Amino acid sequence: MHISEGVLSPAVLIGGAAIAAAGVAAGLKDIDQKEIPSMGILSAAFFVASLIHVPVGPVSVHLILNGLVGLILGWKAFPAILVGTALHALLFQFGGITTLGVNTLNMALPAVICYYLFGWGLKSGSGRSVFIFAAFASGCCAVLISSIMVGFSLYLTGEAFLPAAKLVVAAHLPVMFIEGSLTAACTLFLRKVRPELLEGVYAPK
Amino acid sequence: MRRNDHSINRAACYRSKIACLVFFAILWVAFYHAPAFAHKVTIFAWVDGDTIHTQSKFSGGKRVKGGPVAVLDSEGNELLEGKTDENGMFSFKIPQRTELKVVLKASMGHLAEWKIPAEEITGSGSESNTPETVEKASDKTSTGTGSESIKTDVEVLKPTIAGPGRKEIEEIIDASLDKKLAPIYDMLANTFDRGPGLTEIMGGIGYIIGLVGVALYFSNRRRKE
The missing domain is CATH 1.20.5 (Single alpha-helices involved in coiled-coils or other helix-helix interfaces)
Structure with missing residues (x-):
């Protein structure tokens, strides 16, 4: 999921960084003090998740957890994921400083999209099966959209879109399944133990 | 109901x-x-006689199978191209004796490169030795103790020949050195990418906790004002 340095063209890098910066600005706008610790926790979860390799057959990819981050944080997923990807680049050499914007965008935008697509299912009034379905779908779709966006970034630099996107999507199929289950398990646990964490985002404003 | x-x-x-x-x-x-991939690839190259071996791996330690490898000169012109085999290895004859760069371009936007400095390549080649270095080297052998062993060697072989040429000796030494060093190169290639350790992970989490602290500090101050 992390695009290396020297692969993308400057136009794609700058465009991605600009959109990511806009997303981060939107996420940081009128931030509540109560949300900062949960942002930190989810940022740490995102940071560590990429170390968990999923070896299935010849494929070895890692977890992303951006669906979970998006569901709980909404637009605030952008700054949380930016911190995570920055630390990935600095400490693990996954991706790089120049690709920071594109990598953040590729992982944070799907998180926000899933927040809008499936967030309704996590409102406190929804039934258990609806809740599970929404959480699972969010975990899956975030990874799916991320894969497609990575393929699209490569396409903008000149690679053929279909093979590139197909490859990325294929590699992340097992991850999608695992992430869906993980997201569902995590949010179910939160609903039981700390429902206010979920209600913070979904409370009517 | x-x-x-x-x-x-x-x-x-x-x-x-x-x-x-x-x-x-x-x-x-x-x-x-799909072939194997992860989020980071590395390529490692070493010289062995007149060939260069490269080994390509993913961050998890898996070998890159069938990954395209390009060999570039210092100006970035592509000299040759190939694919890694089942063990992530790709070997080729040295195309020219200048600084070379091997670039592995795995799928999904992964890229890795390794530079082979000119000294490493010229050291193994015989025709690239400049007369100067040959002269210097021959000075050494004539003054040093090495000349004796060479002389005895020569006597055994044939007294009429002045001795095995500098070239041959160098080639023999290079060949045996390469053979002796091969396992070390292998070890280096294997230890080259260990992946992130506990230090990095804990460091990253520490950074995040610190950032949360800073954010809380500022938001608290804003509230007081």
Whole structure:
């Protein structure tokens, strides 16, 4: 999921960084003090998740957890994921400083999209099966959209879109399944133990 | 009534689970032909005689199978191209004795490169030695103790020949050195990428906790004002 340095063209890098910066600005706008610790926790979860390799057959990819981050944080997923990807680049050499914007965008935008697509299912009034379905779908779709966006970034630099996107999507199929289950398990646990964490985002404003 | 509701709900849940599984199975079959990849690739190259060996790996330690490797000169012109084999190895004859760069371009936007400095390559080649270095080297041998052993060697072989040429000796030494060093190169290639350790992970989490602290500090100050 992390695009290396020297692969993308400057136009794609700058465009991605600009959109990511806009997303981060939107996420940081009128931030509540109560949300900062949960942002930190989810940022740490995102940071560590990429170390968990999923070896299935010849494929070895890692977890992303951006669906979970998006569901709980909404637009605030952008700054949380930016911190995570920055630390990935600095400490693990996954991706790089120049690709920071594109990598953040590729992982944070799907998180926000899933927040809008499936967030309704996590409102406190929804039934258990609806809740599970929404959480699972969010975990899956975030990874799916991320894969497609990575393929699209490569396409903008000149690679053929279909093979590139197909490859990325294929590699992340097992991850999608695992992430869906993980997201569902995590949010179910939160609903039981700390429902206010979920209600913070979904409370009517 | 309520029980009925529950069972319907449950059936729906199972059905959606099965539908999900089928969906994934179809996707899996449709797309499944991808080679291995992770989020970082590395390539490591070393010189052995007149060939260069490269080894390519993913961050998890898996070898890159069938990954395209390009060999570039210092100006970035492509000299030759190849693919890694089952063990992630790709070997080629040295195309020219200048600084070379091997670039591995794995799928999904992964890229890695390794530079081979000119000294490493010229050291193994015989024709690239400049007269100067030959002269210097011959000075050394004539003054040093090495000349004796060479002389005795020569006597055994044939007294009429002045001795095995500098070239041959160098070649023999290089060949045996390469042979002796091969396992070390292998070890280096294997230890080259260990992946992130505990230090990095804990460091990263520490950074995040620190950032949360800073953010809380500033938001607290803003509130007081």
